[in-house]
Amino acid sequence: MTKYDNYMNLQIEALSKNESFARSVVAAFCVELNPTLDQINDIKTAVSEAVTNSIVHGYEGKGGIIDISAYLENKTVHIEIKDCGVGISDIETARQPFFTTKPEQERSGMGFTVMESFMDALEVKETDGGGLTVKMSKNLDVNKNQED
Numbered sequence: 305m306t307k308y309d310n311y312m313n314l315q316i317e318a319l320s321k322n323e324s325f326a327r328s329v330v331a332a333f334c335v336e337l338n339p340t341l342d343q344i345n346d347i348k349t350a351v352s353e354a355v356t357n358s359i360v361h362g363y364e365g366k367g368g369i370i371d372i373s374a375y376l377e378n379k380t381v382h383i384e385i386k387d388c389g390v391g392i393s394d395i396e397t398a399r400q401p402f403f404t405t406k407p408e409q410e411r412s413g414m415g416f417t418v419m420e421s422f423m424d425a426l427e428v429k430e431t432d433g434g435g436l437t438v439k440m441s442k443n444l445d446v447n448k449n450q451e452d
Contacts, residue, residue: 308375310336318363318370318387320356326372327351333374334381337444346422347381347442353415354385354438362389362436379445380424388435392428 312333316322327348334347351372358370371386420426423440431437 308377311373311375313371313373316355316370316372318359318368318389320359322370323352323355323359326355326370330372330374330383334376334444337376337379337381338446339444340446343442343444347383350419350422350440350442351383351385353418354383354440357415357438358385358387358389358436362387362391364390380441380443382439382441384437384439386431386435386437388431388433391430391434391436 310333312329314326314329316326330351331344331348334344339347355370355372358368359365362368362370368387368389372384373386374381374383376382416426416428419438419440423442425439425441427439429437429439
């Protein structure tokens with residue numbers, strides 16, 4: 305294994321019914337760092353948004369595989385959610401609040417904004433061969449966060 309304190313990888317079918325499972329798995333993985341309830345809820349919300357984006361936008365509801373990995377490093381959780389869907393032609397525009405490619409589905413266009421607000425770092429990039437990779441991290445050191 306690498307320098308990480310712990311590592312996990314999960315592959316799920318891009319189905320709406322798997323979104324809650326994915327967020328629960330990642331939240332459970334973080335428990336060893338003794339996060340607060342607010343921190344767990346932040347992580348669950350961010351994972352939920354990323355997985356939902358893959359299902360709705362990446363695979364356009366047609367199915368596919370979502371690869372979710374996470375690792376713990378000191379008091380920080382790093383999460384990567386990757387799909388091989390259609391990708392995003394303009395990532396910077398897609399990251400703007402209220403931007404959506406599916407207004408007819410009453411999508412709010414706040415997915416990336418929510419992820420960014422609940423996590424300490426967010427990176428969105430095209431996946432080699434098509435699709436999208438969302439990397440995010442959150443420091444779970446309660447003492448450090450109280451000092452900020």
